[in-house]
Amino acid sequence: MRFVAAAALAAGTTAAAAQTPAEQIEAGRRAYTSFCARCHGINLVVTSSAYFDLRTFPGDDKPRFVRSVVEGKRAMPAWGGIVKPEQIEAIWAYVGSVNGWPAAPQ
Template identity: 45%
Template sequence: MLIPAAAQQTTAIDLQGQADQGKVTYAKNCSHCHGPNMVNSGTITPDLRAFPDDKTRFVTTVKQGKNGKMPPWVDILNEQEIADVWAFVSSRRTP
């Protein structure tokens, strides 16, 4: 049985991210809205330090956007970059 190539692609959920690379990607692409320290007081953006420890939810939100307020990044960030940003964000979580 042949599996279509699209079904074989590795996704950000499956990849091991690198927090140091995620920090660079976050600074370049995410900090404008979410703030350099993952909290942007006085805006509608959530405090990412308090984001649930749920990689699937994070990846889905980054790829698809959220509630028409956060744009989708699926065509901008690749799977490894998304995994790296997750590694960075999850390393900065506050319980």
């Protein structure tokens, strides 16, 4: 089944409901790289203290993450109209996988 889902994704069909945790993390990594990495750094390795270090974000505060990303915060732009809700979910899963949060999907 995993291969079927992966093939469907590779073919560009929408298979969001059938997405495995690994696929969600990969989708999050791609979205993060497109939208976030220019400020927050490749693999969350931030290069300037002007930008929040996402490796220090509290893993138990997803509501704050979603709110800050959707609405923006000070110098951080609002992403609500640009990044889709399922992409924010995927970015959360990706950040959790990089940070090794116990609750993150493996």
